[in-house]
Amino acid sequence: GDSVTQMEGPVTLSEEAFLTINCTYTATGYPSLFWYVQYPGEGLQLLLKATKADDKGSNKGFEATYRKETTSFHLEKGSVQVSDSAVYFCALSDPSGNTPLVFGKGTRLSVIA
Amino acid sequence: DTGVSQDPRHKITKRGQNVTFRCDPISEHNRLYWYRQTLGQGPEFLTYFQNEAQLEKSRLLSDRFSAERPKGSFSTLEIQRTEQGDSAMYLCASSPLGGRGRETQYFGPGTRLLVL
Secondary structure, X not given: OXXXXXXOOOEEEEOOOOEXXXXXXXOOOOOEEEEEEEXXXXXXXXXXXXXXXXXXXXXXXXXXXXXXXXXXXXXXXXXXXHHHOEXXXXXXXXXXXXXXXXXXXXXXXXXXX | OOOOEEEOOEEEEOOOOOEXXXXXXXXXXXXXXXXXXXXXXXXXXXXXXXXXXXXXXXXXXXXXXXXXOOOOOOEEEEEOOOOHHHOEEEEEEEEOOOOOOOOOOEEOOOEEEEEO
């Protein structure tokens, strides 16, 4: 079945450092790919998405590029802030929307001032 | 529209009691999903509805779990005879049926259940 693998956390960075969180997937066909963020005690918020190969999703300084050849969707941000501290989830779904999301286990990011 | 809402946000119950959670999706969204999230894990799919039809329920964790969406609007998730292992965050999400963005699910704040 479909699956998502994320880098293990936790990740601790200093403010203004560069962030990369790796995500690779296994799926049949051409899934849609997502990054969701979860702040403490809250539900999941959509951070960005990409629906076809070579698409780049971006939001709030975060970016991720859909790489079909490496089945990857790595999350990057050039300069993290303390307010970016959260758990980040990579996920995939069928582009028709007929299937539920399949999530990775999440990566906890802590940014220190 | 204020997004997906869930009620209650927190629930503490004793083992063996029944609990029911409510989800109100984004108003124009036909699809509604339930997920469970345990500590340190990603959300795990439970069931989903398209309008009032429950299209997938084989992933409900046991026959103690059931869900309804009687009028195709809000949904309820019920857990009967709760066990300590049911303690988790229960998340609801919704998405449109078709058109641009149909693959994107929007989540509510979740209901955190603690079974003592």
